Amino acid sequence: MNYAFGAFSRREAFELLDCPRCSQTHTLSLLVTVVKRQVRFGGPVAGQRHFDIEWTCPNTGEMFAFPVSVEQADDESVQAVAVDSEGAAVLPPPSWLEAARGDAQKESLIVARDFVATMLTTSLGAAPVYFAVVKYLTAKRVSPPVWLAIPPAVLFILAAALFALALRPQSFEEMDAEDFLDNQKRRVRILRRRTDLASVVFLAAVVSACSALSWTLTH
Ligand SMILES: [Zn+2]
Numbered sequence: 001m002n003y004a005f006g007a008f009s010r011r012e013a014f015e016l017l018d019c020p021r022c023s024q025t026h027t028l029s030l031l032v033t034v035v036k037r038q039v040r041f042g043g044p045v046a047g048q049r050h051f052d053i054e055w056t057c058p059n060t061g062e063m064f065a066f067p068v069s070v071e072q073a074d075d076e077s078v079q080a081v082a083v084d085s086e087g088a089a090v091l092p093p094p095s096w097l098e099a100a101r102g103d104a105q106k107e108s109l110i111v112a113r114d115f116v117a118t119m120l121t122t123s124l125g126a127a128p129v130y131f132a133v134v135k136y137l138t139a140k141r142v143s144p145p146v147w148l149a150i151p152p153a154v155l156f157i158l159a160a161a162l163f164a165l166a167l168r169p170q171s172f173e174e175m176d177a178e179d180f181l182d183n184q185k186r187r188v189r190i191l192r193r194r195t196d197l198a199s200v201v202f203l204a205a206v207v208s209a210c211s212a213l214s215w216t217l218t219h
Contacts (some may be wrong), residue, residue: 007035010138011084012070020064021057029084030068034076046074051081062218105184115197116166123160123202130209137216141174142217152212155205162198166191 016026016068030053048069056063072078130152134144143149 005151007032007033008080011020014068016055016066019057019059020066021062022059024059026057031084032070032078033080034072034075034078043202047072049081050079051078053081053083055083060140102184105188109184109188109191112188113167113190113196116163116191116195119198119202120160120163120167123156123163123198123205126205126209127156127160130156133213134216137213140219144212144219148208148212148215152205152209154203159198159202160203161202162194166194166198169205182187 003189006054008131012030014028016028018024019026049072050067050069052067054063054065068081070078070081108130138144
């Protein structure tokens, strides 16, 4: 005798090949009710359990019975098998597809973050370099006016701040596994938007630095 200590249901995909009513293949979701039990020496062993299931073909509307086999681990006892109420249920995409999709997103996130990290360092270093060049050039020349000399440095620092903001981890309220891919997509989108803005500011800084330096060289 086995002592049952918990019943639960799990879903299993089932391919009904060559339907006896419409001759097509139906992909069904089976609801398998299982009772967990203690493993007893000499008790029933793991294996397959066979059930006959009645189901209505959605194409012809005719009922028929078909046999299914479900796996039974040695610590469980399969009690019942039924077609999920949704009938030909929508099954989740295979896990390898999810994994591949997740990997692709993770990779694009890594590439984007690498770029942002490099640009953050570059922007931060650009302001002092710019000032050093201006100082060097104006040693024997006229200094550029403040309105021309200051903006490049401010823009470089602003660009660095924006790149840093893009790198900041974003927290989302819902973090269950189901939402993970959506979150990942959203994260990439937000990172892209912030990176684009920071890049524009960085380019503006470069252009204004060139203007300031060329002013210095021509005066
Ligand atoms: Zn059918």
